Amino acid sequence: MHNLFAQAGNSDLVKLLKKESFKRVYKEMLAAPDSFLPLTFPSDIEPWSGEKPKGPGDFLAESLVLPSLPQVQTQLQEIIDNPESTINDLAEIISREPKLATAVLRLANSGLYKVKGKIETPSKAVELLGFEKAGGLALGTASLSLFKRSDEAVLDLEKFWKHSIACGVVAQEIAVTAGLGDPERFFAGGLIHDVGLHVIFESDYSMAVELYKLARSDGYSLYKAEQEMLGFNHASLGGFLLKEWKFPRQLIAAAWGHHNPRKVKTDPDAMVIHVADFIAQALGYELGISPVIGFIDRTAWEKIGITAEQVIELLPDIRRLIDDVFLILEK
Ligand SMILES: [Fe+2]
Incomplete structure (x- = not known):
């Protein structure tokens, strides 16, 4: 629990979300203690080559399962x-x-x-x-x-879907409350923001296992683990991929900038997805990889222009919508 918010700071929103999370994690720990244990892997996995790609383009070119x-x-x-x-x-x-x-x-x-x-x-x-x-x-x-399931998977696809859907719903509700227009654009941005993460985890099993182990270790966010192991991260890979696929500009920005929202000057999408990503994880819709959920960029939060209390008021609606949408989109 301490790890979860280790990098989150102490803003009003974080304080309120921490309160929400304490209750939830406590209940979950009593109900399903095993779900908090790290994954175990077979001992005969071939070790990862350890070679860093030159960047997202190089990684995609060499990836065996380039998604079409x-x-x-x-x-x-x-x-x-x-x-x-x-x-x-x-x-x-x-x-x-x-x-x-x-x-x-x-x-x-x-x-x-x-x-x-x-x-x-x-x-x-x-x-x-x-x-x-x-x-x-x-x-x-x-x-x-x-986002399809492969036979050997490190990524828990159900958690990944739920996280993506939760992020889409939270982003949409924030955009509506902040009066940013086009709520469906933010919904789509949330659904697709971690596409790079899916590609990284599905591309090479040995690499995914090593990345998982590094991200589980103390104080590592998944972003930091990727940066250290690969020299780039799932956000830049996702942005690169969506650009290759000629997705709308705002969706590229949402994926590319969701961990560095200040770098995207043109659209508020990266800022909203960045905050929604944090909130979704604090509500329990996380990926089950790193125990740390990162932080909320203060500038991004201030620019969106809603209060922590407004977010907390939205939570019952958000939870209900996430459940509804998950049932609709579930395979
Ligand atoms: Fe992410």
């Missing part, structure tokens, strides 16, 4: 980027992929959007939510299909 962008994602992006696209074009792409259509419909009808009446078809969803909102929602939802 699902076709529906590419088509969605083309439709969203084309100023001549119509509501029907977008609805048609969403309808073509039954899983995506179901998820979009259920999300559109959930508490995430305050629409009147029941939305029963993708074209109704696009019509009622508007082109941009529906496009952003579809893009974020479709991105989740990138």
Whole structure:
């Protein structure tokens, strides 16, 4: 518990979140003490080569399991980027992929959007939510299909999904409260912000085991462990990858800057995702890798312009929405 907030400082928000976390961790420790133990691995794992890549590009070029962008994602992006696209074009792409259509419909009808009446078809969803909102929602939802489970996994995929969804919901609620506009953009930013982490952990089993062990060791955040072992981190890798895939600028910024939000001057996305990432972890939606959850950048927090009390007031709604959205997007 002490480790969890070791780097977090003592701002008003952290103080209030600490209080929330104490109650939760105490209950969880009583209910499932084993879930707090570090993972154990087979003793015959081939040791990692230990060679640092030259950077994210080099790492991706050598990675054996370079993820490819699902076709529906590419088509969605083309439709969203084309100023001549119509509501029907977008609805048609969403309808073509039954899983995506179901998820979009259920999300559109959930508490995430305050629409009147029941939305029963993708074209109704696009019509009622508007082109941009529906496009952003579809893009974020479709991105989740990138996160597939491999046979040998160090990363707990369920925790990863929950963390991504929690971060999306918290980011969206912060954006609404702060009046930043386009809430679905922040939802999508939260869903996709750790894409680089997924790629790192899925690329090489020996490397992932070593990274996990380093990140479990005292005082190491996952970010610091990656930086030391690989010379770059999952945020820069994620930003690089989303840029290669031609994702919208704000989503690239959210992934690239979520651990260094001050570096992104153009959009508030990195700041919001940075704060949402911390809150999601403090609420228990963490990855189960490092026991440390990092810190909240004071400037980012101040620029968003909401108070710690406002966040605490949002928590019951946030928890409910996370559960709802998780049920909708669960595989
Ligand atoms: Fe991260």
